[in-house]
Amino acid sequence: MNTCLSTDHVSVSYGSGAATVRALRDVTLDFRPGELTLIMGPSGSGKTTLLSALGGLLTPDTGEVSIMGTTVRGLDQEEAGRLRQRSIGYVFQAFRLFRSLTAIENALVALEIGGVRGPRALDKAKAALEAVGVSHRANCLPSELSGGEKQRVAIARALVNDPPILLADEPTASLDHASGEQIASLLRGIAAGARRIVVVVTHDNRWLERGDRIVEMSDGQVTKDSGEIQ
Amino acid sequence: MGLAWRNLCHERTRFAVTLCGISFAVLLMVLQGSLLTGFMRSASRVIDASDAEFWIVAKGVACFECATPVPARFREIALGIPGVIAVERVVAGAAVWKKPSGKSQLVYVVGTEHGAGREFPLPYLSGSEGPLKPEMVMLDESNAELLEVSGAGIGVEINRRQASVAEVISDFGSFIGQPYMFTTYRDAVQYLGLSGEDVHFLAVHASTGSSLARIQSELQSRMPEVNVWRREEFAWEAQTYWTMLTGAGSAILTAAFLGFVVGTVVVSQTIYATTMENLEEFATLKAMGASRFYIQRIVLTQAWISGSIGALIGVSITIPLVRLVKQSIAWVYMPWWMPVSMVAVTLGMCSLAAIVSVRKAVSVEPARVFRA
Ligand SMILES: Nc1ncnc2c1ncn2[C@@H]1O[C@H](COP(=O)(O)OP(=O)(O)OP(=O)(O)O)[C@@H](O)[C@H]1O
Numbered sequence: 089m090n091t092c093l094s095t096d097h098v099s100v101s102y103g104s105g106a107a108t109v110r111a112l113r114d115v116t117l118d119f120r121p122g123e124l125t126l127i128m129g130p131s132g133s134g135k136t137t138l139l140s141a142l143g144g145l146l147t148p149d150t151g152e153v154s155i156m157g158t159t160v161r162g163l164d165q166e167e168a169g170r171l172r173q174r175s176i177g178y179v180f181q182a183f184r185l186f187r188s189l190t191a192i193e194n195a196l197v198a199l200e201i202g203g204v205r206g207p208r209a210l211d212k213a214k215a216a217l218e219a220v221g222v223s224h225r226a227n228c229l230p231s232e233l234s235g236g237e238k239q240r241v242a243i244a245r246a247l248v249n250d251p252p253i254l255l256a257d258e259p260t261a262s263l264d265h266a267s268g269e270q271i272a273s274l275l276r277g278i279a280a281g282a283r284r285i286v287v288v289v290t291h292d293n294r295w296l297e298r299g300d301r302i303v304e305m306s307d308g309q310v311t312k313d314s315g316e317i318q
Numbered sequence: 319m320g321l322a323w324r325n326l327c328h329e330r331t332r333f334a335v336t337l338c339g340i341s342f343a344v345l346l347m348v349l350q351g352s353l354l355t356g357f358m359r360s361a362s363r364v365i366d367a368s369d370a371e372f373w374i375v376a377k378g379v380a381c382f383e384c385a386t387p388v389p390a391r392f393r394e395i396a397l398g399i400p401g402v403i404a405v406e407r408v409v410a411g412a413a414v415w416k417k418p419s420g421k422s423q424l425v426y427v428v429g430t431e432h433g434a435g436r437e438f439p440l441p442y443l444s445g446s447e448g449p450l451k452p453e454m455v456m457l458d459e460s461n462a463e464l465l466e467v468s469g470a471g472i473g474v475e476i477n478r479r480q481a482s483v484a485e486v487i488s489d490f491g492s493f494i495g496q497p498y499m500f501t502t503y504r505d506a507v508q509y510l511g512l513s514g515e516d517v518h519f520l521a522v523h524a525s526t527g528s529s530l531a532r533i534q535s536e537l538q539s540r541m542p543e544v545n546v547w548r549r550e551e552f553a554w555e556a557q558t559y560w561t562m563l564t565g566a567g568s569a570i571l572t573a574a575f576l577g578f579v580v581g582t583v584v585v586s587q588t589i590y591a592t593t594m595e596n597l598e599e600f601a602t603l604k605a606m607g608a609s610r611f612y613i614q615r616i617v618l619t620q621a622w623i624s625g626s627i628g629a630l631i632g633v634s635i636t637i638p639l640v641r642l643v644k645q646s647i648a649w650v651y652m653p654w655w656m657p658v659s660m661v662a663v664t665l666g667m668c669s670l671a672a673i674v675s676v677r678k679a680v681s682v683e684p685a686r687v688f689r690a
Pocket residue numbers: 102103109110111129130131132133134135136137138
């Protein structure tokens with residue numbers, strides 16, 4: 089099936105009554121395979137909320153999110169989990185590696201959740217670490233890795249099941265300049281190489297040259313979209 | 319994948335505390351269980367040692383240590399019932415034992431007749447057969463020191479009558495504080511100062527193949543003034559009497575239950591702490607699409623790993639400990655199924671302890687992964 093991810097008039101708000109925060113207002117976006125989309129905008133503009141909605145981690149108040157042709161609304165927790173497992177890899181600012189597991193075991197967990205075990209899983213995990221250039225650190229615990237290495241392992245874990253969509257929230261914000269550059273070009277390659285949808289939320293202007301499309305947000309709304317389909 | 323195991327090992331100190339708590343709980347439960355089993359077993363030890371099918375017991379008497387006279391003629395009545403092949407008279411009661419050092423000690427004299435049972439201690443001339451030796455007593459090895467008996471052949475004094483020790487036996491340790499002193503019916507009557515025909519219990523043997531239910535109801539209807547019990551019934555009555563009515567059983571059960579509670583609390587505390595510490599990781603797992611089952615399994619596996627290892631440590635400490643305790647409390651009894659079933663109880667305890675943590679872990683919001 090075609091790789092596809094879209095939002096259709098999505099609104100999300102937090103809290104209730106006077107304290108209601110409208111984090112997303114009527115956002116309609118369609119993402120294309122092979123493209124690296126940057127979501128930019130000031131703090132509090134709703135970028136993370138958009139990413140959570142795109143990742144099927146929350147159900148919008150109104151509007152629809154469609155992941156690989158499946159509408160998130162109406163799925164129960166387990167179904168949504170399976171959809172995420174099949175379709176999406178996540179990369180976080182704080183890496184979120186399993187701290188008691190080695191690099192390769194972190195990748196193996198992602199495979200195990202998808203039901204892949206044994207020697208086949210081991211081969212895939214090794215290949216994933218290889219692809220991001222940290223195979224030599226396979227047996228290290230996260231605490232023994234540098235920031236850049238941690239993020240590479242996290243990307244390997246996100247990609248080990250070969251998901252069509254990769255969502256990253258500030259993936260370079262915790263990294264020094266050089267590591268940030270490397271991670272950015274790594275993600276750039278990931279989008280182009282396997283015709284994935286890659287969505288990166290960032291503040292960092294250094295990403296600008298690497299994005300195929302830039303979506304700017306403010307106050308929960310899309311204010312500018314360089315790749316709008318006319 | 320050993321995420322559960324790795325999480326435990328990552329926090330070694332806490333894991334060690336968990337294991338200590340569980341081992342202690344197991345120790346407490348096995349020890350108390352052995353006390354209770356041993357107590358119940360010795361409460362009916364003498365009754366179980368007979369191989370009589372029935373015991374005739376005075377009304378209101380619920381244990382062997384509460385010997386009360388029954389009419390002597392009941393022996394003949396019982397013998398007249400078809401299917402009854404033998405009836406032994408049994409007397410029992412307290413007597414004063416004079417130690418070689420001159421000090422006195424109360425003993426519980428038990429006298430019965432030839433044929434009471436192959437296991438029933440009686441001073442036979444040779445082994446467990448043949449004629450009985452007069453003026454001979456048998457006592458348990460656990461009481462030998464108290465009674466200042468160094469071995470067979472020692473001359474003693476019971477209620478101012480002479481006797482000598484025929485044999486020091488084992489596994490008949492008394493739990494009532496008065497050592498059992500086994501002898502023949504004739505001699506016991508003498509020691510206890512009873513008259514020649516007095517009887518406290520009648521042990522009734524039925525021929526093989528006869529209907530025990532019929533014999534019991536015939537015995538009972540011919541002797542409505544007494545209770546006619548199957549041996550197992552009398553044993554059960556005695557066990558209930560000593561464990562329930564005296565409160566000893568509840569005391570032991572309470573301690574065993576406390577062991578269970580302590581174990582559960584310790585395990586739930588540490589499992590909960592581990593779960594809370596890994597809550598962000600559970601959120602990550604959920605975002606990655608892990609099912610409820612997958613997350614439940616991690617938390618439960620942590621509980622079960624702790625439970626199994628803790629139980630093994632606990633049991634391996636308890637087995638030698640019970641042997642040690644047996645030196646001062648002779649009637650402690652640990653059947654093989656006691657440690658085995660406590661391992662099962664421990665796993666149940668750990669599952670119980672994990673419930674709160676499991677709920678916490680499965681209900682974590684996956685959306686929080688982008689927030690931290
Ligand atoms: N769980 C929540 N409960 C209440 N309000 C929330 C919650 N998450 C986000 N918000 C609010 O929603 C709005 C959008 O938040 P969001 O995290 O999406 O912004 P952002 O663009 O990612 O900001 P930043 O660049 O600082 O990460 C903000 O006003 C924020 O305070």
